[in-house]
Amino acid sequence: MADIIIVGAGTAGLTAAIYAVRGGKSALVLEAVTYGGQIVNTPEIENYPGLYKVSGFDYATKLYEQAVDLGADIRFETVKRIEKDENGFKVTTDQDVHEGKAVILATGAKNRPLGVAREQELVGRGISYCATCDGMFYRGKVTAVAGGGNTAIEDAQYLADLCDKVYLIHRRDSFRADVKEVEKLKAKGNVEFVLNANVTELVGEPKLSAVRVEDKFTKEVREIPVDGLFVAIGQMPANEAFTNVALVDEKGYIVSGENCLTNTPGVFTAGDCRTKEVRQLTTAASDGAVAALAALKFIG
Numbered sequence: 639m640a641d642i643i644i645v646g647a648g649t650a651g652l653t654a655a656i657y658a659v660r661g662g663k664s665a666l667v668l669e670a671v672t673y674g675g676q677i678v679n680t681p682e683i684e685n686y687p688g689l690y691k692v693s694g695f696d697y698a699t700k701l702y703e704q705a706v707d708l709g710a711d712i713r714f715e716t717v718k719r720i721e722k723d724e725n726g727f728k729v730t731t732d733q734d735v736h737e738g739k740a741v742i743l744a745t746g747a748k749n750r751p752l753g754v755a756r757e758q759e760l761v762g763r764g765i766s767y768c769a770t771c772d773g774m775f776y777r778g779k780v781t782a783v784a785g786g787g788n789t790a791i792e793d794a795q796y797l798a799d800l801c802d803k804v805y806l807i808h809r810r811d812s813f814r815a816d817v818k819e820v821e822k823l824k825a826k827g828n829v830e831f832v833l834n835a836n837v838t839e840l841v842g843e844p845k846l847s848a849v850r851v852e853d854k855f856t857k858e859v860r861e862i863p864v865d866g867l868f869v870a871i872g873q874m875p876a877n878e879a880f881t882n883v884a885l886v887d888e889k890g891y892i893v894s895g896e897n898c899l900t901n902t903p904g905v906f907t908a909g910d911c912r913t914k915e916v917r918q919l920t921t922a923a924s925d926g927a928v929a930a931l932a933a934l935k936f937i938g
């Protein structure tokens with residue numbers, strides 16, 4: 639039996655693992671995809687204290703190695719179910735059944751789709767959710783990025799260095815992204831901002847060849863020829879499998895406060911998967927520490 643089972647190996651989950659093992663308990667981390675979480679797709683992190691200008695992948699790899707070196711047991715299994723029993727919790731994955739005294743849910747979030755017709759059909763044929771993964775395929779071509787947060791702006795910056803032209807399509811004319819990053823993007827000579835606009839149609843067979851965008855105010859529709867569209871409109875939580883042990887809000891985020899407790903004693907939560915105002919690397923790391931310390935206290 640593991641002392642603490644942690645679901646998710648992003649910043650929150652791996653930080654929780656570090657605190658758990660340093661607290662003298664065993665930590666089993668179960669991750670469905672790969673370590674690092676969303677940050678692995680960020681070309682350069684500038685706002686993590688003490689780590690200036692590090693790639694998301696390098697940061698995540700160091701974090702993974704740190705957790706393993708300190709003694710965390712990290713396995714790549716998809717958690718299907720968590721049940722409370724008299725000894726603690728039974729965690730069923732696609733490969734095994736694990737027992738733990740406490741559980742930390744650090745499931746992060748997944749990419750939000752635009753919801754436009756044919757979007758899923760065109761994934762890999764012009765639609766992508768990851769500029770750093772797929773950007774190279776569009777070297778010397780024309781791309782668009784949808785979104786106005788840090789991810790979209792940084793994706794557009796990255797693509798502007800690879801592509802002939804990049805359109806930044808955003809539904810408003812102000813941005814959630816940091817002002818400094820927006821300014822950096824504006825300084826690129828090959829970026830056109832298409833603001834107050836929504837992507838309404840994806841054109842092209844069998845590959846994407848254009849997007850149609852509608853002006854929010856005039857309702858005018860413009861067709862923009864592109865080879866690729868990078869969708870960067872935020873994330874959605876993925877907690878459907880755990881609602882029996884953790885209450886979620888109407889958007890699917892695990893209901894919790896800064897203490898990282900859930901409604902089930904022994905189940906804690908950390909990072910982007912929980913209700914919170916600020917979803918940043920720093921706050922994910924902070925949650926990981928808080929959740930692990932709370933779990934250590936619970937185990938006693």
Ligand code: NAP
Binds near residue numbers: 682752790810916918
């Ligand atoms: P985000 O900050 O939530 O921004 C999502 C963007 O997509 C917003 O501009 C939003 O528009 C737009 N959007 C949402 N739903 C849409 C829809 N259905 N159709 C069209 N547009 C839609 O998401 P994010 O950029 O992925 O960032 C997530 C978190 O990670 C943020 O806290 C961000 O600061 C952080 N992050 C940090 C870094 C870094 O510091 N280096 C890098 C990447 C991400 P509205 O603004 O109109 O709502």
